[in-house]
Amino acid sequence: PTSLLLPSQNAAQQDDKNNNAYLCLPVQLSELSYFSQQNEEKEEYKDDGYCSDAASRLRLLELDRYLATLTPLASSTKALLFGDSSVVQSNDNDCKQQVRGKSIKRIRHRDRLSKYERQSQLSAKQTRSAHHRLITSTNCGRIINVLQGEIAHCTPSQADVLVSDDATTCHIVALRSRFLGPDEGEKMIGTTSSSTVLATMTHIDGPGYEASIRDAVNEHIKHHSAHPKQSHDTEECKENCIDQNNVGSGTIEMSIHIMGGFNDTEGSSIEITDSVLQTFAALSNEYNAYSDSDSSKRAPRMCMMVETCAVASANDNGTGCPLGRGLAMEVATGNIFLAEIEDGTMHDSVPSSSAPPTDSCNGTVKIAVNGTIPLFHPTSYYSCISAQGPDVSLRSVRLWASAFHPHGGKREHRLNVIHQSDRDYLYVEPFFFRPHTAARGMLKCTDDVLLQITSTSPKVEKPNFVSKVRESLNFMNGTRSAIVFAGGQPVKFRRVGLNEWVRIS
Numbered sequence: 001p002t003s004l005l006l007p008s009q010n011a012a013q014q015d016d017k018n019n020n021a022y023l024c025l026p027v028q029l030s031e032l033s034y035f036s037q038q039n040e041e042k043e044e045y046k047d048d049g050y051c052s053d054a055a056s057r058l059r060l061l062e063l064d065r066y067l068a069t070l071t072p073l074a075s076s077t078k079a080l081l082f083g084d085s086s087v088v089q090s091n092d093n094d095c096k097q098q099v100r101g102k103s104i105k106r107i108r109h110r111d112r113l114s115k116y117e118r119q120s121q122l123s124a125k126q127t128r129s130a131h132h133r134l135i136t137s138t139n140c141g142r143i144i145n146v147l148q149g150e151i152a153h154c155t156p157s158q159a160d161v162l163v164s165d166d167a168t169t170c171h172i173v174a175l176r177s178r179f180l181g182p183d184e185g186e187k188m189i190g191t192t193s194s195s196t197v198l199a200t201m202t203h204i205d206g207p208g209y210e211a212s213i214r215d216a217v218n219e220h221i222k223h224h225s226a227h228p229k230q231s232h233d234t235e236e237c238k239e240n241c242i243d244q245n246n247v248g249s250g251t252i253e254m255s256i257h258i259m260g261g262f263n264d265t266e267g268s269s270i271e272i273t274d275s276v277l278q279t280f281a282a283l284s285n286e287y288n289a290y291s292d293s294d295s296s297k298r299a300p301r302m303c304m305m306v307e308t309c310a311v312a313s314a315n316d317n318g319t320g321c322p323l324g325r326g327l328a329m330e331v332a333t334g335n336i337f338l339a340e341i342e343d344g345t346m347h348d349s350v351p352s353s354s355a356p357p358t359d360s361c362n363g364t365v366k367i368a369v370n371g372t373i374p375l376f377h378p379t380s381y382y383s384c385i386s387a388q389g390p391d392v393s394l395r396s397v398r399l400w401a402s403a404f405h406p407h408g409g410k411r412e413h414r415l416n417v418i419h420q421s422d423r424d425y426l427y428v429e430p431f432f433f434r435p436h437t438a439a440r441g442m443l444k445c446t447d448d449v450l451l452q453i454t455s456t457s458p459k460v461e462k463p464n465f466v467s468k469v470r471e472s473l474n475f476m477n478g479t480r481s482a483i484v485f486a487g488g489q490p491v492k493f494r495r496v497g498l499n500e501w502v503r504i505s
Contacts (some may be wrong), residue, residue, distance in 0.1 A: 001265035002281035005305040043169040068314040152419040162201035165326035175200040189249035207275035212415035262322040390501035401433035429486035
């Protein structure tokens with residue numbers, strides 16, 4: 001058993017705090033336990049060996065079965081994937097939303113289907129399909145789009161929707177927290193105050209991101225603390241969280257939503273699920289133990305609930321294809337829904353701040369040998385209007401840069417923060433890249449070959465997957481980090497209006 005709460009099934013259970021249900025995670029059978037269960041008197045058992053890989057695989061299979069059949073999670077998964085009015089707002093009615101004091105309408109485009117729905121209509125084998133709401137630059141308020149390997153934190157005053165898309169074996173994790181005072185009357189349910197709500201979205205592409213998940217949870221604790229001191233250390237963050245007047249003996253309630261993966265033959269999906277859940281379970285246990293042991297300091301209790309876990313087999317359509325690929329969260333309400341980011345719809349006033357400079361006569365790429373050629377004229381500026389957000393090409397290149405230019409000889413498993421609650425801009429931290437011979441070789445491959453060598457799940461990728469890979473590789477081979485990140489400084493963008501982004505110095 002863990003300290004991670006499961007969603008209540010009815011009002012009576014919700015009111016009865018002594019009847020809470022908790023997530024349990026299967027344990028791996030140890031070698032000692034394995035042999036203790038054998039009858040040592042029987043000769044045929046003496047040569048039986050213990051295989052740790054087989055034991056680990058059996059544990060993951062049991063985890064997959066457990067998550068798919070556990071009633072509280074099965075109910076929330078069904079609501080997310082196939083629609084439920086209590087979780088996903090109906091698209092049949094116009095939905096009004098307050099954005100900076102103005103009321104805007106979010107209208108369903110009835111004549112436009114998402115790529116996922118078009119795929120399901122073309123696939124004769126698919127037995128189940130899930131509706132993805134198409135998100136554009138104008139129909140969902142202020143959007144922050146999180147790409148693979150990124151993470152963003154925001155408050156309701158900064159954005160209306162956090163979203164991430166294009167997940168196959170990857171997992172999208174959404175967090176939302178609020179602080180509750182020691183008295184029941186101090187609960188602020190549904191508030192949109194930036195001081196009481198913080199939301200996080202991340203797109204995880206494999207196991208091994210434990211440190212980044214810990215940092216994300218710590219970010220929520222710091223947000224609800226009166227201490228502004230920044231720290232990425234778990235123990236230090238716990239100490240900084242204590243304030244007699246503002247935090248007291250209250251509770252930080254955190255909702256956890258996880259979606260992604262499918263029943264892939266390699267078992268990559270459930271491995272990511274296991275890594276994510278094990279990390280959240282460890283954090284929940286640690287914070288509960290800390291607040292109990294230091295009650296004299298009136299440390300707040302961290303109450304973490306896994307509200308949605310549509311992962312692995314639970315997110316499979318029955319033919320080895322993921323049902324949900326994109327997840328969005330309404331920051332103010334905490335509602336989640338399946339989503340797809342509209343491609344294109346981008347307007348560049350001038351070439352991107354990270355695009356390679358070109359010759360005005362023939363369009364050929366000009367690469368600075370010493371990195372001193374200015375990227376664009378000082379009087380020009382970069383502007384884009386898109387639900388995808390600014391400089392998607394540059395942000396996508398980071399994945400390939402980490403593969404072609406690994407830090408210290410190995411790939412670093414760190415999520416890249418692009419937005420924080422105490423900053424009014426989106427940013428891309430500097431990373432090293434330059435043209436690479438391997439990338440040139442990959443660009444010479446056919447689409448079918450490139451798909452096979454670049455995807456963990458080539459059979460279920462979207463039709464535009466290869467074109468996006470080529471775009472990223474071409475970008476990387478057309479410039480270098482010394483030009484893009486002048487002086488080693490991050491590239492910053494500030495929102496103008498709904499979803500226009502302008503580069504700032």
